Every structure is written in C-alpha cells, then in structure tokens.
Amino acid sequence: METKWNPAEGRLETRARGRAVLADPLLNRGTAFTQEERRALGLTGLVPPQVLTQDQQAARAYQQYRAQPTDLAKNVYLTALHDRNRVLFYRLLGEHLAEMLPIVYTPTVGTAIERYSYEYRRPAGVYLSVDAPEDIERSLLATGLGPDDVDLVVVTDGEALLGIGDWGVGGIDIAVGKLAVYTAAAGIDPSRTLAVMLDVGTNRKELLDDPLYLGNHHERVDQVTYDSFIESYIGITSRLFPKALLHWEDLGPANARRILDAYRDKVFTWNDDIQGTGAVNLAAVLGGVRATGVPLTDHRIVIFGAGTAGIGVADQLRDALVIEGLSPEEATARVWAVDRHGLLTQGQQGMRDFQIRYARPAAEVADWRHDDEVGGIPLAEVVKQARPTILIGTSGQGGSFTEEIVRTMAADTERPIIMAMSNPTRLAEAVPADLLAWTDGRALIATGSPFEPVEHEGTTYTIAQANNALVFPGLGLGAIVAGADRITDGMLSAVAHAVARHTDASVPGAPILPPIARLRETTVDVAVAVARAAVQDGVAREQPDGTDATVEERVRAAMWHPVYPPIEAV
Numbered sequence: 001m002e003t004k005w006n007p008a009e010g011r012l013e014t015r016a017r018g019r020a021v022l023a024d025p026l027l028n029r030g031t032a033f034t035q036e037e038r039r040a041l042g043l044t045g046l047v048p049p050q051v052l053t054q055d056q057q058a059a060r061a062y063q064q065y066r067a068q069p070t071d072l073a074k075n076v077y078l079t080a081l082h083d084r085n086r087v088l089f090y091r092l093l094g095e096h097l098a099e100m101l102p103i104v105y106t107p108t109v110g111t112a113i114e115r116y117s118y119e120y121r122r123p124a125g126v127y128l129s130v131d132a133p134e135d136i137e138r139s140l141l142a143t144g145l146g147p148d149d150v151d152l153v154v155v156t157d158g159e160a161l162l163g164i165g166d167w168g169v170g171g172i173d174i175a176v177g178k179l180a181v182y183t184a185a186a187g188i189d190p191s192r193t194l195a196v197m198l199d200v201g202t203n204r205k206e207l208l209d210d211p212l213y214l215g216n217h218h219e220r221v222d223q224v225t226y227d228s229f230i231e232s233y234i235g236i237t238s239r240l241f242p243k244a245l246l247h248w249e250d251l252g253p254a255n256a257r258r259i260l261d262a263y264r265d266k267v268f269t270w271n272d273d274i275q276g277t278g279a280v281n282l283a284a285v286l287g288g289v290r291a292t293g294v295p296l297t298d299h300r301i302v303i304f305g306a307g308t309a310g311i312g313v314a315d316q317l318r319d320a321l322v323i324e325g326l327s328p329e330e331a332t333a334r335v336w337a338v339d340r341h342g343l344l345t346q347g348q349q350g351m352r353d354f355q356i357r358y359a360r361p362a363a364e365v366a367d368w369r370h371d372d373e374v375g376g377i378p379l380a381e382v383v384k385q386a387r388p389t390i391l392i393g394t395s396g397q398g399g400s401f402t403e404e405i406v407r408t409m410a411a412d413t414e415r416p417i418i419m420a421m422s423n424p425t426r427l428a429e430a431v432p433a434d435l436l437a438w439t440d441g442r443a444l445i446a447t448g449s450p451f452e453p454v455e456h457e458g459t460t461y462t463i464a465q466a467n468n469a470l471v472f473p474g475l476g477l478g479a480i481v482a483g484a485d486r487i488t489d490g491m492l493s494a495v496a497h498a499v500a501r502h503t504d505a506s507v508p509g510a511p512i513l514p515p516i517a518r519l520r521e522t523t524v525d526v527a528v529a530v531a532r533a534a535v536q537d538g539v540a541r542e543q544p545d546g547t548d549a550t551v552e553e554r555v556r557a558a559m560w561h562p563v564y565p566p567i568e569a570v
C-alpha cells in the first residue's frame, strides 16, 4: 500500500505525492496541511497559501452544511466531504451527531438510496457483480488492503433496504451509512473498514428501464446462482481479510436468515437486521418493562411484521424470557407474530421456515375473527384477543397501529410499551404524538427513526430511538477488541443489558433508551460488555485479564479519533 500507519512511530507514512495525496480521502487534509507537509508531499501551489486549523475547517464546513437547502442536499454535501477528507467528515459528524445522524443515516439515507444513480459523484467501497464472480478477489485486492488491514466489512445486496425495498446498487449507501455510524459512535478506524455492494440484479422495473441506473440491468438472479456467489464472496473475503467482521445489511427475508444460519458458526459474521435489531429491541423492552413495574415474564408481546427484523426481535425476547425462568415453550407462547396474511397460525400456507416456531395453535384462535382481505386474523383482532402489553412494529407499513388498535391495547394495560420500529420516518407504524394522545400519555414509546420530543398535558416526552445504531457500533468494537472469531448469543444479550443499564424511564417523559447524543458513552459500555461476553463464551482470541477497568481501557484505547496524525513522506 502507498500509505501505511506506523504504530511504533505513531504516524502515517506515505509514498503518495501531489494530486494523489489530495485525491485520497484518508490522507487529504486540504488547507490544514502545514507548509512543511506541503513541501514534503509535493503540494506546494496545489492548495491556497493560508494554513487553517482543523477547528477553522470544521467551522467552515458546518456553515456550508447549514447552507444546504434540503436534507438530501445535506446528505450529498456530507458524502462529498466523506469522499474528500475523511478525518474532517468524522470531526463534523462527531461534533453534531444528533443533528447529522438523521442525514447520513435514517431517514435521509433512504432518499439518497432512491436517488443514487442521479446524485452519484464518486464510487464508494467495492462493487462486486454476480455476472463476474471471477473478479471478486481482484476487486477486493484492488483496495490495496492486506490480511491485517481490515477490521470490518459491511455488505448488502440491496434487496430490502430499510423499509423501502429493492433499490439495487443504491444499497451501497446503507453500507457506507452503517460504517459512518460505526466510526462516529465506536471509533472504528475508517481506514480499516470496507463497504461492499453485491450486485445480483434488481427487480425494480423503473431502475431496469432507466439508462442512468448504475447497477446491473437484469432481474435478481435465481437462488442457486445467488448462493454460489455468496459462497465465493464469503470464502474469498474471509481468506483475504481473516480478522474482519462480516456484517450483513438489508438482505431480503428469504436470504438473510438462511445466510446467517449457514455461516454464523463457520466465520466471523453477523446480521444487523436480525441480531442488532433484536438486541436494541430487547434493550428498549427491558428499559420499558422496568418502568411498568411488571416483571418481564408477565408480559404479552405482539410483533407486527414477522420478517427479518421481526423474527430477530422475537428470538431475543424469547431467549430473555427463558433466562428469566420460563421454559422455551412458555417463552415462545408469549409472542404473537402477525405478518401480511395475519397472525402466524399453525397450518397456514406459505409461512417461511423461521416463522414456523411462532405459529399459534389452530385451537387457540379457532373463534378469533378472520379477515378475508388480509387472508387471516388481522392485527386488530390479535390485539383484542391476546391483550398485549408490548406491541412492536417491524412491518414497513406506515400508520398500521391505528387509533382503534392502540386504544384497545391501552384499555387493558396501564403502561403499554409500543415500538414503531420501521424506517424511514414515513413507514413508522404510528407517530409518537398520536400514541401519547391515544393513551393519555401512558404509552412507553420507541421509534426506529428519530422523532422530536412531544408535549402532552404539561409533560415533555423524549422519544427513544430504537434503532440498531444504538448497538452495532459497540458490538463491533467489543468483538474487535476481544479478537473474537464468532458473534455469540451471549454477546448479543450482553449488548441489550448494557444499553438497558443506561436508562431510567420511571421519570415522567423519560425515554426507554439512551439518547443518540450520548451514543459514544453508551457504546463504550456495550463494547466492554461484548468483549467480556466473548471471553466467557470462549470466542476471544485476545484474552483480556477479566477486570472491568482493563477491558474498558482496552476499548477506549482502540477507539480512533478524528484528528490529523503526524504524516511522513517516505
């Protein structure tokens, strides 16, 4: 590689000179290069004479950011900064995390994905095509990264992006967005990460018909071709970058679970939508349950949208109920899962493998109301009959928690816990102001995308954001620090409990999750808990000595900070 970090000297060493320096976002610091650095790197005359401090650069960049007319324009501005000067991008993002996360992540990243081929400026990450599997290795090597150089790879195939569906190659934006959160929250070194787009086609006709669409112009490939491509990708990536955590994002429901089950015991991999969402949901439930004063084992849970995220959520709630003393059967029976054809019920046609466990016995629901349009027992009837104390939405169906449904639930439950987890904002199953109005302020609420606080009868309610962003950075950091080679259920459970320790929702209006503005602090605790769980579960290659302080010191020391390091022309 042209540029290398020299840990012994604590400096970057580069053979790059002149315009090549300015073109490399990991090296470029624009007007902040000192005169000496400019001379050594062949930059004299290639940047304006004045040398600025990073503070001055950050203030100017923030003004430019604020001057952008729309959220999409802000996203495009930040993407350009990310592609020009990565240190400055993270400095800005870290300083204005609560303000900018909705721009680089949900909800605006959803718009950026939809507009990808139109707003395109520069490539980001690595694009692997199903039509040329023989190029996988060459493309990954073209990054110049070697076996010790990569900690984390975020990959998507663009099929189920947030709740907006299949946007093909535009999915690269979610991989880049997730990496931005990893670095901003957990200080994962951005030069040690990779965003990968697996282009296996798209089934969105408007993209296929659009000559400007930048991905492969064919439909998604059949399963045999897909599986063989995935197998090649995993084999080659884990051989080239043996230490890297392979993060899966926004795969379609048919593939997400199958890939996780096939590989989670073989390589260092995890699925954010299944496992990360499960962990953040459990954290919110634990925070909410504490505020209700009713033990977890006495709660009844309805999940609306039994797909990748919904069943991931169900699985971790079920595991938590088992840890609290229920048998696996009793724990499973606490969950009613509703999908597009209504309540999952034994004998129902077309259920996915991973849904079957949650299908209710036909006898239990024999006299529950069937809705012909839905083709099964609708959510409203499930809420009426099952009398949930916890209602979770992972359906991507905006507004589906109607006033009638919420009022029915709240009639039976003192403090209903209601989580509208679907993204982006317009797909939330309900909005917080309505939930508070319909429950006289009694609901304990979380949403997947950020919402402003709500005033209700003299109390200000801060709305918890139940987004896997609250957990995946710490999970990644803890796993990397521990030198883990697998992600275990114990590590996920540790994540949820670590996050839940950061909340006290007993105060009126307080959120059931810690705020995004404190994400970096929460993340350190999550990472410590994960590193300890990795040791306990026997998957850590680096053995910390077991005391909290030491693990925490190791975690903090591993965090990258957005400062310009010394640089040496070699």
Ligand SMILES: NC(=O)C1=CN([C@@H]2O[C@H](COP(=O)(O)OP(=O)(O)OC[C@H]3O[C@@H](n4cnc5c(N)ncnc54)[C@H](O)[C@@H]3O)[C@@H](O)[C@H]2O)C=CC1
Pocket (backbone or CB within 6 Å): 160, 161, 162, 163, 164, 250, 252, 253, 273, 277, 280, 304, 305, 306, 307, 308, 309, 310, 338, 339, 340, 341, 342, 393, 394, 395, 396, 397, 421, 422, 423, 424, 427, 447, 448, 449, 466, 467, 468, 469
């Ligand atoms: N807050 C968070 O951290 C996360 C939120 N999500 C959100 O959850 C939603 C679902 O994401 P995935 O599980 O990845 O997608 P998915 O496609 O795997 O699951 C969606 C499920 O909803 C079902 N569904 C569709 N229409 C329905 C209807 N009318 N009634 C009931 N069920 C219906 C589908 O059949 C499918 O099983 C998305 O909006 C996504 O943004 C996903 C991951 C994390």
Ligand SMILES: CC(=O)C(=O)O
Pocket (backbone or CB within 6 Å): 106, 161, 162, 163, 250, 272, 273, 422, 423, 448, 467, 468, 469
């Ligand atoms: C947050 C996330 O992973 C999703 O909405 O898919």
Ligand SMILES: [Mg+2]
Pocket (backbone or CB within 6 Å): 162, 249, 250, 272, 273
């Ligand atoms: Mg996702």
